[in-house]
Amino acid sequence: MIFSGKLKSLDFYRKIPRDLTEASFSGAGLSIIAALSMVFLFGMELNEYMTLQTTTSIVVDRSSDGDFLRIDFMLNFPALSCEFASVDVSDVLGTKRLNITRTIRKYSIDPNLKTTGSEFHSGSIPKINNHGDRDLGEDNGDDSVALTSAQFDIYSQQYDIFVVNFYAPWCYWSNRLKPSWEKASNIIKERYNPEIYRRIVMGKVDCTLENALCRRHHIQGYPSIRIFRKGNDVRDNHGHHEHESYYGERDTDSLVAAMEVLASSLPKESQKLALEDNSTKVVTQRAAPLTSGCRIEGFVLVNKVPGNLLISANSLAHSFDPSQINVSHVISYFGFGTKPPPTSLYELRRLRPNLGESYNRLAGKSFLTHSGDANANVTIEHYLQVVKTEVVSRRHSREYKLLEEYEYTAHSSLVNSFYIPVVKFHYEPSNMQVLITEEPKSFSHFITNVCAIIGGVFTVAGILDSILHNTIRLVKKVELGKQF
Structure with missing residues (x-):
């Protein structure tokens, strides 16, 4: 009993007997407001705690x-x-x-x-070692067909294989290619008489004179050698042209070997051409760009x-x-x-x-x-x-x-x-x-703020209730004094 009495003496929250307390409407109203304020502020603090802070x-x-x-x-x-x-x-x-x-x-x-x-071939253009013949010898003349816009469509429909060199006279590489191209054209003309067999013919287009024709075939670099196969050049598909580009060596032997393979009607996917000396080189024939x-x-x-x-x-x-x-x-x-x-x-x-x-x-x-x-x-x-x-x-x-x-x-x-x-x-x-x-915010900080919210609202509500209650009592005393 003595121990329990000493323990009770440590109570910070001593209770007033209920019979000595008095309930009021003002206190009830403030209690409701205080409770709603506690819930609202607790929700705001909880949301703040759940929200991550960034610096x-x-x-x-x-x-x-x-x-x-x-x-x-x-x-x-x-x-x-x-x-x-x-x-x-x-x-x-x-x-x-x-x-x-x-x-x-x-x-x-x-x-x-x-x-x-589909995807355009994204591989690098193979390095060309032979841009022309080392020993050009005598000028063989112009054996390839010089084409204009009007002639181009006629030739592309008459010959099974139509190989065209799009060049510019001022271009260094075009001039390096010219003798080999003309010599190869002469050899192919002798082997495949274009007037009789119409299997293959080699032509050339001067892009400084036939600018529109070169733009139509999306020529941007000189010389560009294009391979046209009869019936494969689609003109009604929004101007797209389906043909191939030649990226092989530019000496006479390589050109002739490439023309021989084309004339022999191998599949157009074929990329390996055997030269006459039985040595093998890879001559890349790829699809030419469909558009510019x-x-x-x-x-x-x-x-x-x-x-x-x-x-x-x-x-x-x-x-x-x-x-x-x-x-x-x-x-x-x-x-x-x-x-x-x-x-x-x-x-x-x-x-x-x-x-x-x-x-x-x-x-x-x-x-x-x-x-x-x-x-x-x-x-x-x-x-x-x-x-x-x-x-x-x-x-x-x-x-x-x-x-x-x-x-x-x-x-x-x-x-x-x-x-x-x-x-x-x-x-x-x-x-x-x-x-x-x-x-993230610490949990201890959250608990501290929650306690501060509840205690603060409770204390402030108590102060307001006390002020309101005393004011009402004072007003009542003044009114009673006036009556007497």
């Missing part, structure tokens, strides 16, 4: 040394042929990679940017230093007329790093509404010029400042990465040049990065 800071790029930067893109070129479209990269460290093909895909497109067939446009998509891995991504018409065995090269383009996608999945972007934008708005800043933008006018020979340059953004979480006392993305700013310009026009993406990664840290 943003600028730190030195935490990437490991030797990490590569991935560049993903999908670019549409309405006037650049897939045949010569080349993707090159270079950087300030001296790294250069030309005509990247392993991670790049090309598709012929029409002026409306719609694909016109090309969609280039894929990715490249580059060093994380300032550098350039170039798209241009490029070949080691062809010449280009800069005034006829148009690098107008429409950008469907251009971004750095791995493209964030939509689900991750949704969750992260919930945390930070502005996050992820600049990882594809150039999407949907068009950069168009027109050949043959004041805007010809235009190089289009894009200057990109790249900043890495990293989002990490520190839940359960551990730090792990939620997302890593690269945002960038873009400034573009059109530059007139005497050289072959190119599209240049100059990128410059920043040595700083944005670090967004996600930190």
Whole structure:
């Protein structure tokens, strides 16, 4: 009994007998208001506790040394042929990679940017070692048929195999090919009399005189050797032409061997031709571009230093007329790093509404010029400042990465040049990065706030009730005093 009495003396919350307390309407009203306030404030505090808190800071790029930067893109070129479209990269460290093909895909497109067939062969054009005969000997004259637009359609319908050299007189490579072409044409003419058998004939087109004819067949580099098979040149399919391009050696023996194989009616997929001396060379015959446009998509891995991504018409065995090269383009996608999945972007934008708005800043933008006018020979340059953004979480006392993305700013310009026009993406990664840290609130902080809410509302309600009750009693006393 003594122990229980001492224990009761420690009670902070001594009770007043119920008979000594008095209930009131004002107290009941304040109690209801206080209870509703407690529930409302408790709900707000619980929502705040469940919401993750983020902090943003600028730190030195935490990437490991030797990490590569991935560049993903999908670019549409309405006037650049897939045949010569080349993707090159270079950087300030001296790294250069030309005509990247392993991670790049090309598709012929029409002026409306719609694909016109399956993937265009994205392999590199084979290196041509023999651009002509070493010992040209005497001039054999002009044995190949010089064609005009009117004659071209007639010959293509009369002969089973119609091989045409599209050239330009000012072109160095065209002039190197000319003697071999004429000599090979003379040999084929003697072996297959075109006036009798009509199996094969070799012709030539001067693109400086027959500009419209060359544009119709999407000739952008000189010389371009096209192989037409009777009945395969489809003219009613929106202007598309189905034929092949010859990428083999350009000496007389190689040309004659190629013509022999064509004349022997081998399947047009055949790519291996045996020369007369029984040595074997691979002469690549590939489908010629269906249209003059090309969609280039894929990715490249580059060093994380300032550098350039170039798209241009490029070949080691062809010449280009800069005034006829148009690098107008429409950008469907251009971004750095791995493209964030939509689900991750949704969750992260919930945390930070502005996050992820600049990882594809150039999407949907068009950069168009027109050949043959004041805007010809235009190089289009894009200057990109790249900043890495990293989002990490520190839940359960551990730090792990939620997302890593690269945002960038873009400034573009059109530059007139005497050289072959190119599209240049100059990128410059920043040595700083944005670090967004996600930190949950502690449970102790939540409990402390809940106790403060309940105790504070209860105390404030009690004070208001006391003030209201005493005021009512005072008013009643004043009224009773006035009555007496």
